[in-house]
Amino acid sequence: MNAKHIIKKKLVLAYSGGLDTSYCALHLSKDLGYEVHAVSVNTGGFDKQEIQDIKEKALKLGVHSYTSIDAVQTFYDGVVKYLIFGNVLRNNTYPLSVSAERIVQAIEIVQYAQKIGANAIAHGSTGAGNDQVRFDMIFQIIAPEIEIITPIRDNKLSREEEINYLLKHGISYSWEKAQYSINKGLWGTSVGGVETLTSERGLPSNAYPSQLKAKESKDVKLSFTKGELTAIDGKQGSPVENIEQLQELAATYAIGRDIHVGDTIIGIKGRVGFEAAAPLVILKAHHLLEKHTLSKWQQFQKEQLANFYGMLLHEGNYLDEVMRNIEAFLTDTQKNVSGDVFVTLHPYRFELNGIHSQHDLMAASFGSYGEINKAWTANDAKGFIKILSNPAKIATQVNKHND
Incomplete structure (x- = not known):
């Protein structure tokens, strides 16, 4: 042998x-x-x-x-x-x-x-x-x-x-370097070319894999259940199926094109073009729904931790146990993030029109912003504002005499 x-x-x-x-x-x-x-x-x-x-x-x-x-x-x-x-x-x-x-x-x-x-x-x-x-x-x-x-x-x-x-060794495939390098996946497609190697130029339209086909605007209803996209226009599907379906639809509008400038893990700046129609529509629609259904402090803390999560993921630290901790927090925040988001697709852009949710905090009976209140009196408001201004009032008075 x-x-x-x-x-x-x-x-x-x-x-x-x-x-x-x-x-x-x-x-x-x-x-x-x-x-x-x-x-x-x-x-x-x-x-x-x-x-x-x-x-x-x-x-x-x-x-x-x-x-x-x-x-x-x-x-x-x-x-x-x-x-x-x-x-x-x-x-x-x-x-x-x-x-x-x-x-x-x-x-x-x-x-x-x-x-x-x-x-x-x-x-x-x-x-x-x-x-x-x-x-x-x-x-x-x-x-x-x-x-x-x-x-x-x-x-x-x-x-x-x-x-x-x-x-x-007799391997004669065509290895001619493509004008643009394309990496496609469920959550978007990256596009690299000579234009992204320097800081001055944008990518031409033909560099992107999806070209504009749809010219007429289209209304779409995205339904979320505890933060996950579970239906499009009332048709139920798995989140993966819905991402793929929305990508197929939104890509015909040439939505989601941009160039990202960021810091690489090895310490240099880099540019890359990308096309991510479904991801951008979903992220913005989900964010709008959260604005209606989460408290201001939930939103604040989510932004800090989510930004940290994205940075660690980008730099390859996915297996650090802190990532599981953040995932648990993010999952818990989604308990009331359920409802419909109404979106209009246009060539090269999209609009978020509004939402409907049983958890919409704007639907409370306490009052309407800038209009009328039903839960407090004018004197209540005056007292609240007086107490709220107290720390700044004290600091201003103290420092005015000691500048």
Whole structure:
């Protein structure tokens, strides 16, 4: 028996079918002698045909096996649900589309590696981005005994070097770099191009995967139950189904386009375009419903913790126990966040018209803002205002004589 077969070690490769991971698949099996098990994790970005194409490509590269893990529901249950509960927009702009996916993908991959008894895990990240941090952290936390191998990062390989290597071994797929890099998932699509590498330029309309098709405005009713989107226009569905349905509808209006500017985990500024029609409509509609159904202090505390949650998630700290604590808090705040939100879709924008909820705090019988009250007298109001102004009155008097 050939000695190579005796000592061959199992390796799980996070495989997307792109240039970097294709290089890794061939290099790790042919040059380093690993038994490579390619794994892709679907968090909403692949249809059945795309998964089949990825499988065929992986097997042609000589991997021992290929597995596609469907993690769309897992992604929603473990991450997206809490991003909605928290109305999370990084830097008040970005719904954490791709960065949130990477966490779930990393967890699924390392758990698969443990399941098959792999000795090593590999990914195709370079040394210049966020994903290397997210993948490595998750892998190390869950399975510190499994070796992490990153050929592109460790060898500082250029695209040309990777392409030449694959051509040398008879792999002649078209590796021409697309003008725009597109990463699609349940919670939005990122769009990168030459325009996002500098600070001055915006992305052209044709860079976005969804183009304007609908010209007539459309009214839509979004129904939430304890913070989750459970129906669209009265038709019940699972939150995942509703997100997908709303995305299909709102994308025809070219809604949800923007460019996010933020701080990367490794300390440099970065820009990325994105298209997230359903996420932005859902987050804004959910936030409006909360304004009607939560107290001011609930809203205040939610904003602080949700912002912190989004930052930790973005930077790969999903497995820190504080994340479970924040999720418990966010879940508890949603007890009364049930009702309908009325939205109008227009080309390139949307309007929030109003809400209807049994928990609407504006519907109280105590009075109407700026109009009339039924629970206190004029003297009550005067006394309240006098006491409320007392601290500032004292400070003003004291400091006026001691400036």
